[in-house]
Amino acid sequence: MRPGAFASITILLALPAFAERPFAATYDAARHVTLKGAVTRIDWANPRAFLFMDVRDASGLITNWAVDFGNPLELERSGWKRSSLKIGDLVTVEAVPAIGDHRVAFANSVMLVGGRKLFVVQGKARATAVAQPVPRWPDGQVRLGPPPGKKGYWATTSSQLVDSAGGPISMDGDGLLANISDAARVAPFLPWAKAVYEYRQRTRLKDDPLARCVPPGGPRQFQTPNGFQFVEQRDLGRILILLGGGDRNWRVIYTDGRPQGEPDEVVRSYYGNSVGRWEKDTLVADSIGFNEHFWFAKGGLPHTEALHLVERFTRSDFGTLKYEVTVNDPRTYTRPWKALWTMDWVPDQEIQEYFCEENAESTFVR
Amino acid sequence: MSLSILPLLAQQGHPLTGTWTGDWGTTPTQRTAITLVMNWDGKNVGGIINPGPDSTPIASVFVDYATWTVRIEADAKDASGKAVHISAEGKLDDLGSYHRTLKGTWQQGTARGDFRLTRD
Numbered sequence: 001m002r003p004g005a006f007a008s009i010t011i012l013l014a015l016p017a018f019a020e021r022p023f024a025a026t027y028d029a030a031r032h033v034t035l036k037g038a039v040t041r042i043d044w045a046n047p048r049a050f051l052f053m054d055v056r057d058a059s060g061l062i063t064n065w066a067v068d069f070g071n072p073l074e075l076e077r078s079g080w081k082r083s084s085l086k087i088g089d090l091v092t093v094e095a096v097p098a099i100g101d102h103r104v105a106f107a108n109s110v111m112l113v114g115g116r117k118l119f120v121v122q123g124k125a126r127a128t129a130v131a132q133p134v135p136r137w138p139d140g141q142v143r144l145g146p147p148p149g150k151k152g153y154w155a156t157t158s159s160q161l162v163d164s165a166g167g168p169i170s171m172d173g174d175g176l177l178a179n180i181s182d183a184a185r186v187a188p189f190l191p192w193a194k195a196v197y198e199y200r201q202r203t204r205l206k207d208d209p210l211a212r213c214v215p216p217g218g219p220r221q222f223q224t225p226n227g228f229q230f231v232e233q234r235d236l237g238r239i240l241i242l243l244g245g246g247d248r249n250w251r252v253i254y255t256d257g258r259p260q261g262e263p264d265e266v267v268r269s270y271y272g273n274s275v276g277r278w279e280k281d282t283l284v285a286d287s288i289g290f291n292e293h294f295w296f297a298k299g300g301l302p303h304t305e306a307l308h309l310v311e312r313f314t315r316s317d318f319g320t321l322k323y324e325v326t327v328n329d330p331r332t333y334t335r336p337w338k339a340l341w342t343m344d345w346v347p348d349q350e351i352q353e354y355f356c357e358e359n360a361e362s363t364f365v366r
Numbered sequence: 367m368s369l370s371i372l373p374l375l376a377q378q379g380h381p382l383t384g385t386w387t388g389d390w391g392t393t394p395t396q397r398t399a400i401t402l403v404m405n406w407d408g409k410n411v412g413g414i415i416n417p418g419p420d421s422t423p424i425a426s427v428f429v430d431y432a433t434w435t436v437r438i439e440a441d442a443k444d445a446s447g448k449a450v451h452i453s454a455e456g457k458l459d460d461l462g463s464y465h466r467t468l469k470g471t472w473q474q475g476t477a478r479g480d481f482r483l484t485r486d
Contacts, residue, residue, distance in 0.1 A: 192380055192406070195431035199461050207462030209378060292379035304379040306408065331380070331408035 022174040022205040027096045027106045035065055035093040035105065036113075044072055044082045046354050051085055051110070053093070067093050069107040073226055073352050090114060130347070132318045134281070137234070142281045142315050144230035144239070146347075153229040153351050154321055156222050156245065158341040161297035161325075163187045165337065175299025177201055186301070187327070188334040193302045200300030209294050213356035216246040217270035218287075218296030218309060219325050219339070226354050227346060239276060239283070244351035253285045263288050268305060270294055283313040304331040319345040376464035377485075380406035382429065382436065390454075390472035390481035402438075402483060415440055415452070422452070434458040436468060450475040456483075 023029075041052040049072045056062050069075070072082075085091070090113040095105035135147040146152040162169050166185035170178035177183060183198050200207065210216055216224050224245025231240040237256025243249050251271040258275055266273045266289030273289040287309045290296070296303050307329040314322040321343040328336040377384050382404045391397035404413035404427065411427035422442040429436050440452040456470025465484050472481035 190408075191431050192429065195434070196381065196461070203462060207376075209376065292377050292383075295378060302379060304383075304406065304408075331406060 022176070022208055022211065023106070024172070024174055024176050024204040025206040025208065025211070026098055026104075028099045029096055031097050033095050033097045033105055035067065035091075035095060037062075037065075037090070039085055039087050039089045039091060040064060042082070042085055042087065046072060046356070049075060051091070053091060063103055065103045065105060067095060067105050067107050067110070069110060071225060073354060085110070085112070130318075134315050134318055141278065144232060144283065144313065144315060144321070150348070151350050152345055152347045153227045153244065153349065154343045155227045155346050156224060157343055158223055158323075160341070161219050161223070161299070161301065161339045163337040164339055171299060174205060175297065176205065177299070186299070188337055190332055190334060193332045196302045197300055200295075200302075205300055208300070210246065210356075213247055214294050215249050215270040216243075217272065217290055217294045218303070218307070219311075219323075220295060220297050221246065221249075221251065221271070222323060222343065223298050227351055229351060242351065244354055245356075247356050248354060253283070260286055260288060263306070263308075268292075272307075272309070279312075281314060285309075285311045285313070287311070302332055303327075303329050306331045316342075319347075321345070380411070381434075381458060381461055381466060382406060382411050382427070385486045386468060386483040387486055388468075388481060388483035390474070390479055392477055392479035400481065400483070415442070434461060436470075442474070444475070454481055456481065 035053060035055045037053045037055040039051050039053050041050075043050040043052070048068050049070055051067045051069060053065055053067060054062050055065050070080075072080075092111045092113060093105065094108045096108065098104040098106075135143040135145075137143055160169070160171060160175065163186065166187075169182045169185055172178070177186070180198060180201055183189075183194060183201065186197070187193075189197060210220070210224075221241070221243055222228065224243065226244030228241055228243045228245075231242060233240065234255075237254060239253045239255055241251040241253065243251070249271070251274065253274040253276040255276045255278075257277075260275050261273050268289055268291035270291060270293065272287035274285045274287040276283055276285040278284070288307070290303065290305060290307045290309075292303065292305055295301065296307065307327070309328070310326040312322075312324040314324075316322050322340065323343060324338065324340040326336055326338045327333065383406050384404065386402040386404065387400070389397040389399050401416050402413060402424070403417055404411050404424070411424075411429065413424045413427070415422040415424060422440050425439045425441060427436065427438050434457060436456055436458055438452070438454045442450050442452055444450045452472070452474050454470060454472045456468045458466060458468050460466040467485075468481075468483040470481060472479050
């Protein structure tokens with residue numbers, strides 16, 4: 001092999017969109033493995049793209065490894081194609097192995113052996129919205145979607161849902177605290193809730209229902225990859241939120257003036273019973289009736305059926321949506337608390353097909 | 367090898383909330399089936415033992431959240447209608463699992479044994 005005869009495809013690890021299983025619950029970031037061998041299969045499917053490769057160990061034994069190299073939609077945005085790798089290609093993979101002795105790893109880089117050129121794929125930032133006025137309906141009401149005849153959706157950018165009174169808290173993209181002693185600042189927990197939250201943190205989010213493709217209700221719907229969009233059905237008095245992540249669900253916010261339901265009568269659901277109203281340019285959604293089958297934020301924040309959310313969506317300019325949520329669950333928290341972040345408009349693009357279930361678990365049965 | 371698969375609809379709220387089934391007894395072979403239904407109301411865990419016409423209300427539940435040790439007190443009646451106190455103390459395991467377990471000691475009147483409950 002001639003020096004330099006490598007084609008290198010570098011995968012960015014900076015912010016892997018780990019839909020839907022938390023990275024820390026799967027991989028052991030403290031370890032590293034180098035794998036060399038031939039590609040035997042490519043599984044270009046959601047939520048994770050995998051290549052499978054035969055690797056010969058020091059004793060000569062050949063074992064087949066599954067190498068996770070990211071979410072296909074994110075990879076495509078970074079310039080990858082399904083055809084970037086072919087079965088039979090010889091590759092060298094630098095990777096983080098899975099926890100335990102599973103022959104599964106997450107790739108930091110994949111190098112094709114024998115290629116003629118060296119190239120590095122850089123992470124491609126999403127297109128950003130050009131500064132322009134906030135789009136409005138003929139009656140002057142802010143549009144939460146694109147202007148007429150245009151496309152676009154909102155990118156979900158936050159990994160943190162923390163009490164704004166608690167100050168900055170260091171956590172990773174899955175909501176894992178850098179320091180478990182910061183737990184008390186994340187939210188005003190009742191003792192049982194703090195203990196549950198700390199348990200989930202210490203067990204590295206291994207029981208996260210989203211990893212089993214359970215719908216991401218509450219603010220978590222805005223923490224999954226692949227964005228979301230509003231569909232304002234003004235004639236029907238409702239706004240749909242179509243999610244690009246999770247289970248590709250939708251949520252309904254009724255804006256027809258109906259009152260909120262009685263908490264004891266509402267049928268419990270993942271997205272709750274949401275009624276909305278406009279306060280000038282802000283959509284205010286009031287939601288109750290959540291079931292207890294999901295985690296309503298990354299990081300394992302608990303809740304009960306008493307959860308009551310008030311969300312405020314403000315399109316402060318064409319490309320920015322301010323999101324503020326007040327969490328009130330007196331069976332879980334000592335007081336109502338508030339969190340906020342912003343989301344970015346992705347112009348001229350559409351949410352692509354994405355389903356959680358395709359290979360969320362099967363690849364790990366090895 | 368495989369990773370364990372949890373049921374999709376695991377209850378993720380207060381870990382004691384729900385229906386628990388199992389048994390207690392003074393020996394491994396002399397067992398009595400029991401069902402506990404517990405609920406967290408924001409201040410206390412309450413509930414009943416063996417729901418139905420002969421159910422027993424749970425008088426108190428104490429939880430040590432540092433160790434997930436649970437102590438349950440109740441006042442039942444035996445077959446003759448005589449009051450009998452129940453005191454159970456156990457440890458909650460598999461906290462993140464739908465089928466989490468509660469195991470420990472069970473005293474009913476003068477009889478003392480062990481119990482094991484699994485959340486349905």
